[in-house]
Amino acid sequence: MDIANFEFNALHLPSPIEEIYDECWNSKGIQVFVKRDDLIHPIISGNKWRKLKNYLQTFSFNTHSGLLSFGGAYSNHLYALAFTGHSLGIPTVGIIRGDELNIESNPFLTKMNEWGMKLQFISRTDYRMKPIPAEFESYQVIAEGGFGRLAMQGMEDLVNELPEHDLIYTAIGTGATAIGVANYSNKPVVGVLTLNNKTEIEEHKLPANLAIEDAYVFGKYAKQNHELDQFCADFYVKHQIPIEPIYTGRMFYALIEHIKNGHIAPNTKLVAIHTGGVK
Ligand SMILES: Cc1ncc(COP(=O)(O)O)c(C=O)c1O
Structure with missing residues (x-):
């Protein structure tokens, strides 16, 4: 199947946009829209399709035998790569962190193996x-x-799908999504760090309209935090949009704090990118 057919038949694109409401921000005239990239596909959810699309589109058997990438045992990125490789007939390899692991260590690794990704577990x-x-x-x-130039270029479509807005919020892991979005947008972008990698992120050529918010890492990447877990659960009850504590939970937490503490000007229309991650 080629990429255009795959996008048309298997993916929910353009992804929906939903406005969410809260007395705190509506009383200030602030509007919050959520770009539901998490609904693009159950597996290639969120920023995964945006980041992978150009790698898949430019892939050629004339130059390479397949696609290889790296990640932890729960990597959303490798999971999406395994599935797309399987769907598009491109062989994939995943180099997994942890030589104590095997294909039965968790259901994601098992699935990736079933989709034909060759998994190599290393120390x-x-x-x-x-x-x-x-x-x-x-x-x-x-x-x-x-992370890479092709991943950032994948954000052009995302930016083109956004409704009229004044400000964008998105989570930062490697930075590809936030940098790419800021590259294609002429509006300010706030990237909320989810791990302590500010120095590494700042080593990249950052667009002038990207501000890095580093106050919501909650100690350490993916470290379980009761307050964040509760925040995600409450967010779901209130807005009926699932979020998870590692990326989108931290991003929405920062966004809501910024509204509460007056960091965001009244009457701002803002778009938060739901980058997925809810498996
Ligand atoms: C759900 C989710 N949101 C956000 C991010 C961060 O994106 P990026 O690595 O492009 O900064 C990731 C990591 O890739 C992710 O899995």
């Missing part, structure tokens, strides 16, 4: 070097989390 020390096993040298490498 956490080796993983830091991002080694490419000799047998896969002919594979095109996608950096951890999908």
